[in-house]
Amino acid sequence: MALIVQKYGGSSVADVECMRRVARRVKKTRDEGNQVVVVVSAMGDTTDDLIDLAKKINPEPNEREMDALMATGEQVSSTVLTLALHQLGVDAISMTGPQAGIYTDAIHAKAKILDLKPKRLLAQLKKNRVVVVAGFQGLNPSEDIATLGRGGSDTTAVALASSIKADRCQILKDVEGVYTANPRVVPDAQKLDEIVYDEMLELASMGAEVLQSRAVEFAKNHGVVLEVLSSFVEKPGTLVREEVKHMEDMVVRGVASDKNQAKVTIRGLEDKPGVAALLFTELARKSINVDMIVQNVSDKGETDITFTVPRGDLSKTLRVAEAMQSELGAKGIRSDETIAKVSLVGVGMRSHSGVAAKMFEALAKQKINIAMIATSEIKISVVIAQADADKAVQVLHKAFDLGKKK
Amino acid sequence: MALIVQKYGGSSVADVECMRRVARRVKKTRDEGNQVVVVVSAMGDTTDDLIDLAKKINPEPNEREMDALMATGEQVSSTVLTLALHQLGVDAISMTGPQAGIYTDAIHAKAKILDLKPKRLLAQLKKNRVVVVAGFQGLNPSEDIATLGRGGSDTTAVALASSIKADRCQILKDVEGVYTANPRVVPDAQKLDEIVYDEMLELASMGAEVLQSRAVEFAKNHGVVLEVLSSFVEKPGTLVREEVKHMEDMVVRGVASDKNQAKVTIRGLEDKPGVAALLFTELARKSINVDMIVQNVSDKGETDITFTVPRGDLSKTLRVAEAMQSELGAKGIRSDETIAKVSLVGVGMRSHSGVAAKMFEALAKQKINIAMIATSEIKISVVIAQADADKAVQVLHKAFDLGKKK
Numbered sequence: 001m002a003l004i005v006q007k008y009g010g011s012s013v014a015d016v017e018c019m020r021r022v023a024r025r026v027k028k029t030r031d032e033g034n035q036v037v038v039v040v041s042a043m044g045d046t047t048d049d050l051i052d053l054a055k056k057i058n059p060e061p062n063e064r065e066m067d068a069l070m071a072t073g074e075q076v077s078s079t080v081l082t083l084a085l086h087q088l089g090v091d092a093i094s095m096t097g098p099q100a101g102i103y104t105d106a107i108h109a110k111a112k113i114l115d116l117k118p119k120r121l122l123a124q125l126k127k128n129r130v131v132v133v134a135g136f137q138g139l140n141p142s143e144d145i146a147t148l149g150r151g152g153s154d155t156t157a158v159a160l161a162s163s164i165k166a167d168r169c170q171i172l173k174d175v176e177g178v179y180t181a182n183p184r185v186v187p188d189a190q191k192l193d194e195i196v197y198d199e200m201l202e203l204a205s206m207g208a209e210v211l212q213s214r215a216v217e218f219a220k221n222h223g224v225v226l227e228v229l230s231s232f233v234e235k236p237g238t239l240v241r242e243e244v245k246h247m248e249d250m251v252v253r254g255v256a257s258d259k260n261q262a263k264v265t266i267r268g269l270e271d272k273p274g275v276a277a278l279l280f281t282e283l284a285r286k287s288i289n290v291d292m293i294v295q296n297v298s299d300k301g302e303t304d305i306t307f308t309v310p311r312g313d314l315s316k317t318l319r320v321a322e323a324m325q326s327e328l329g330a331k332g333i334r335s336d337e338t339i340a341k342v343s344l345v346g347v348g349m350r351s352h353s354g355v356a357a358k359m360f361e362a363l364a365k366q367k368i369n370i371a372m373i374a375t376s377e378i379k380i381s382v383v384i385a386q387a388d389a390d391k392a393v394q395v396l397h398k399a400f401d402l403g404k405k406k
Numbered sequence: 407m408a409l410i411v412q413k414y415g416g417s418s419v420a421d422v423e424c425m426r427r428v429a430r431r432v433k434k435t436r437d438e439g440n441q442v443v444v445v446v447s448a449m450g451d452t453t454d455d456l457i458d459l460a461k462k463i464n465p466e467p468n469e470r471e472m473d474a475l476m477a478t479g480e481q482v483s484s485t486v487l488t489l490a491l492h493q494l495g496v497d498a499i500s501m502t503g504p505q506a507g508i509y510t511d512a513i514h515a516k517a518k519i520l521d522l523k524p525k526r527l528l529a530q531l532k533k534n535r536v537v538v539v540a541g542f543q544g545l546n547p548s549e550d551i552a553t554l555g556r557g558g559s560d561t562t563a564v565a566l567a568s569s570i571k572a573d574r575c576q577i578l579k580d581v582e583g584v585y586t587a588n589p590r591v592v593p594d595a596q597k598l599d600e601i602v603y604d605e606m607l608e609l610a611s612m613g614a615e616v617l618q619s620r621a622v623e624f625a626k627n628h629g630v631v632l633e634v635l636s637s638f639v640e641k642p643g644t645l646v647r648e649e650v651k652h653m654e655d656m657v658v659r660g661v662a663s664d665k666n667q668a669k670v671t672i673r674g675l676e677d678k679p680g681v682a683a684l685l686f687t688e689l690a691r692k693s694i695n696v697d698m699i700v701q702n703v704s705d706k707g708e709t710d711i712t713f714t715v716p717r718g719d720l721s722k723t724l725r726v727a728e729a730m731q732s733e734l735g736a737k738g739i740r741s742d743e744t745i746a747k748v749s750l751v752g753v754g755m756r757s758h759s760g761v762a763a764k765m766f767e768a769l770a771k772q773k774i775n776i777a778m779i780a781t782s783e784i785k786i787s788v789v790i791a792q793a794d795a796d797k798a799v800q801v802l803h804k805a806f807d808l809g810k811k812k
Contacts, residue, residue, distance in 0.1 A: 016459070016462045016463055019463060020463070050482070053422070053482075053486060054485075054486065054489055056422050057422055057425060057426070057486055057489045057490045057493060058489040058490065058492055058493040061489050061492075062488070062489065062492055064499070065485045065488050065489050065492075065499075065500055066485075068481060068484075068485045068500055068502070069481075069482060069485040069486065071481075072478035072481050072482050075474060075475075075477075075478050075481075076456070076459075076475060076478050078474075079460075079471045079472075079474045079475040080459060080460065080463055080475065082468070082471050083460055083463045083464040083467045083468065083471050083475075084463045084464065086464055086467075086468055086471075087463060087464040093470070093471075094471055094474055096474070099549070099550075120549075143505070143526075144505075
């Protein structure tokens, strides 16, 4: 008998029929002899509908009130799923985040979990009940409801799994697991049986949208074994876990692309210490998340700095840069929205050289021009023209032999 | 400066536009120098929608889960109204029932308020904030959310008003107050400036649907001055309060009718002690609310019992009666759904005789036949044919001179 935490996202509990299917899945897990804690997101578009309602009344809604408003979405889905379980004869009880003992810091809308006191939850498990927890929420030091922000339900599931020492935390989604590349781009992309936390983190930050970085980080820090699997099809998914020996055999685990980036170049900067710091400090103050940064070799005491930002932040970024242009002593600002970032990820890279060379060679053969390069211990990323992105992913997937074994 | 509790029902906060209007009304009350606590019901049809959702999943939903589900409706409306107040520049904060310190007993779906600890609420009032409380809910001894059942938001408002020693508890509705008769039936019906708790209780039990009996009883027991007034038109409503001297001058306060009743007659019962008790004990066990009971004078050792029940309970009542027929030694069971109950209410009746005689005479003049009569200290009710109900109300309203003074 294992203790399993299962998390179902909004699209898995979108309507009454989905709720019934999830209930059957939970019942099956339980009938197989497991204890089950379920974490649910709000049903379908509920969260967006609540945001719309609030914004109609008040375009800049107070965050404390928004949190109390939004938290109702998960409270509804937790009770409805519990009723669906009762209907199948499964003894179950719903709990809000606060009832499940989730305590957060004081930051509304993106609260962090500070503490877990799952006493009530454990008492219910002992009574042999399935506990259905409203994800995405907790109680803050003022005893107000606080929400955990984007991906908060994943984080709820991982944090609960850690605190009750669950054997596994399953994240059920509308994909069957983590793949070597996006199967829509690379038809023979392979589902991975296992992946290391750090690789998952690099993929999550690539916008792979499989798991939220926060949840993966929490799992890594607390040694929670995650499994990403389909809520629609019943088969094993991808385990996300600590590195184990044989995992290094696979040098490159996957290829990912991110088309949601823009590139900004500040030209003709005076090449002296502190100039770059001025700019990036200001961008950070404006909560703009700068990803890759490349500085050209100095020429005649001048240099260029090129960096990437999420596309949605481009106009804000340009406003900041233009306002600082004279302070920076820059000669011009250029931007490009038609780019993509393509990355190879794999912990095996740490002990294998030549990955970058092989990557550049494969791209060059297809005449794909590289505009920027950034490397980390387990990732190599290049910025290329967006039009080349899918082809680049296909080429690299093949070059590193990641496709399904025939 | 006064401390005022205002309660707005579901139709007053049905949509975004309604919310804005309520916010303006609250702001005005505050701008006039008052401290304000607002209690809100769920928006429009929210409660019914949530019940429908639950019943689709599970036709006999667990009450604890239903309470957690239903309570979200009021949580949503309390935060949305708070956002609307912010938009008008009013400092306001929402609270759930538990946050407002409302503690209930353990009976889900129709919990009773056991205790109030409005410490947080008073602290917010001290900060000069409007506090918007989600009605209809509290925290039970298991630290679960419990709802107060039908009319629970009225009860929340009255209980809070009592615990924070508010000067007045205003119940804002889609009517302008309590009338001498239904204005749709009697065009010159007069809005009452004042009414006594006991009169209001008799009217509420007549299905006048102005105020819930529970809330009126609570107000009576704790001396909370209630005011029923319109949420749409700004003018004084009807005060519901303790009896004051001059109020006795008005012998009859109003005429009400209830067309939602049915009459059952058990014929040919053996006239011996305990027979009636058997029947009414069983009906009570089935939660059937018997209203008027009349027993005929015994004839040859036999008697008839006639009683009224809410029309919706008639078939359940007949099933009970038929199952008990042989046990009761009854010769037959008859029922009639085409009846109405018409009542005169007024505390002045206590010290004035002749009211009943005048009532019967006025009805007789119009050839309205009386099938049953029941009297209390402050009420006389008759059961008549439903077709005569409106005419009876008009005749009595005129006979007791209750119309608007020209």
